[in-house]
Amino acid sequence: MVSVLLALSLTLGVCACGSQSGDTQSGNSQESVSQEESSVSRTSEENSSDSEESSGADEQVTLRIAVGKHNADVSDNDDFAKFKVMLRKAEEDLGYNIEWLPMLEGGAESEKLSTMLAGDLPDVFWGLLGDNQIVDNTGLFVALEDKIEEFAPNVYALYEESVPDWKEFLTYPDGHIYSMMGGTLVNPGNAIRGTMWINQEWLDQLQLDMPATMAELEDVLAAFRDNDCDGDGDPSNEIPLDWCQKHWAAGYVEMAHSFGLPLGGGYYDIVDGQIVSAVDTDEYRNFLEEFHRMTAEGLVNVEGATQTEEQYNSNLSGGKVGVFWGWAPYTYMSDEELKSQYVPVPPISAEGATFRVQANLNGANRSCYVITTACQNVEAAMKLWDYMSQDERTSFTTAYGEEGLTWEYVGSDPTNRAYTAEEATEMGYEEIASNAGSSAFTATVGMVNCGPLMLRAKADPSGTNGGIRWSAVKNYVPYYMEQTMSRSIIPAEANEEFSFTTDGLNDCVDSFACDSILNGVTDDSWNNYISDLSRYGYEYYLEFQQKHLDSSF
Ligand SMILES: [Ca+2]
Structure with missing residues (x-):
């Protein structure tokens, strides 16, 4: 039991200012009435029984x-x-x-x-x-x-x-x-953001196994696309795989992890203590092209880039989705029967890549x-x-x-x-x-x-x-990832310069990703994007991340 020793600097009114207290800020326009200080010693228990009397205007x-x-x-x-x-x-x-x-x-x-x-x-x-x-x-x-x-x-x-x-x-x-x-x-359960979930009942109906490779995942998604999995008589209203760029645990970065790109904390990778670029590489372009192909084949919701969180919730709670990213089924569904149908999909690596994600363990x-x-x-x-x-x-x-x-x-x-x-x-x-x-x-x-x-x-x-x-x-x-970003605090001047120098970079990367997932990547669009990255300070961005990693501002 804590003994709460209250040395009350007594005030009336809200956010009062102008008193003798050393912790006030001038310029606050609200009136204040400063009372003389008194010390009141009490325990929680005593106080809960006498708070009516003791918390009069003088002490509150x-x-x-x-x-x-x-x-x-x-x-x-x-x-x-x-x-x-x-x-x-x-x-x-x-x-x-x-x-x-x-x-x-x-x-x-x-x-x-x-x-x-x-x-x-x-x-x-x-x-x-x-x-x-x-x-x-x-x-x-x-x-x-x-x-x-x-x-x-x-x-x-x-x-x-x-x-x-x-x-x-x-x-x-x-x-x-x-x-x-x-x-x-x-808090190990919170170390990452999105996790992938699949409707086990749909898998069972179709006599399919849990997918372990990208090819198997695509086969499963094609089956979800082609069958009336939810049993409403319409074989065309299932969403095989859903995502939502506006939802913090279901953006395109979750899919990028399958291609060995540990995005989400930022647009970089950490290899042997060095920050390296991650959104201007061949691997990244390949990820966008593959995600686009799956979208074009009807395996992925074409609205993923634009739909609101409300729409995402509604797809999920409506029982229309076969596979999705997010926190957990209970986050989006309240129907006990429906949410019990979803089980986790262990991480799937694309061909030639190994799944990677940056975890925050503190x-x-x-x-x-x-x-x-x-x-x-x-x-x-x-x-x-x-x-x-x-x-x-x-x-x-x-x-x-x-x-x-x-x-x-x-x-x-x-x-x-x-x-x-x-x-x-x-x-x-x-x-x-x-x-x-x-x-x-x-x-x-x-x-x-x-x-x-x-x-x-x-x-x-x-x-x-x-x-x-x-x-x-x-x-x-x-x-x-073996190494993750430092939690050192970035000084104000460094922050200010960073915001100024990389203004627009986030939009540039995310817009290109979303556009490419919908429409594909061409050499022209890719080259324009690469010059945009440079214009929005991507090189500076990477140097900044290295300083942050090294805590060397
Ligand atoms: Ca249906």
Whole structure:
């Protein structure tokens, strides 16, 4: 049990400024009333029973927290914490009044985020900022290196005991620490993005074996194309293989892995410690030509390059797809019978190539919890993260919801559970129980991608969602690149030059790939593309990646 020592720098109002606190930023237009400081010692238990009386206007800590919302989270933005039990418990136990400002994770609402960074600063950014946004705006954030031990003792103990070189990992190029970690330090199930899945029932109906080579895969896809696999009477409405460039786990790079091209982290390869080009090679052109041929033969959805994620979900949940890339079937389908038909396809290598993928084995989110200079009470903001980091059970509850539903302790191991809509209803989640078993449910009851740092992933027994995902990922482990990109932080000037010099490069590569997959590659189109790469700074791009790999900016 953590003893929460609150030295409350008392404020009224939201994002108050102009007080004597050293952590304020001038220029904030909101009114502030600064009260005299007092120290209140209390335990969580005491506080939860007396919060009504003790959290009067004089003492109430108010925080505005911009928080990352998972794209599968079905909660209302204005009631973000409704089903997230640990957010509500923390608020109650600490006696805080928290205004949650949810924003989609992964840059989906980057304009809204830019607006916040440009002036409407919340007190905390939780699960929203990347390293670059911190590097580019260090003046907006509070340096924490001298505060963690004192104001976040649980966090400090966790890092000291279990995270080697944590100070080095968290320290930005200007020498300061601006964030506390979230996510899972070692999370094998999340090490890669897309995995390939196939409808086993369709294979069985057609008396076909699991494909192991590209030629076998093509035979299977042709059979899916030519038969009424879904049994609706129409033999022409099956999608043999589906992909979706707009979905982060189903873009063309997933197919490129089969051709020995470890794209996804960037447009490069790493061979013996050297960055080498990957999207201007004969192997790459061959990949595009092969993917095009399969598309032209009706084996691959021609809409893959352009369809929306909604359309992709609809193809998958409609039972029309034979083979697809993605996270796992439960991410896209809620029908139990349908999702049980899909099984993982172990990595398939194209002729003359060996499947390769870049895995990220350090799942810690360095910039998970960042306090801004608008925050009047840095200590209180740190206490909140410390509260959620007080022990493993609390961290897991923050990330995955109430213990005993989506997860539970089995012995001393936090473990994924298979659970039903009935169980969800019994535990008070009737409103969202129809999502039970899907990614949406966990994303709504927890902070799946941005819980406080957890050292280990949940155990994943077979039959649970984690077990299903792992049943696919484990097949990829032998194909991981030996060396992966460094996680060192790129300094602001280097970043700025990179953005400027390679502006348009991503579009250039992705557009050419998508166009080639649809229309094929000609010598003319290829040569134009090669000169475009040069124009958009591909050579500089590769040199930059080498510096990043060597941490030598
Ligand atoms: Ca059909």
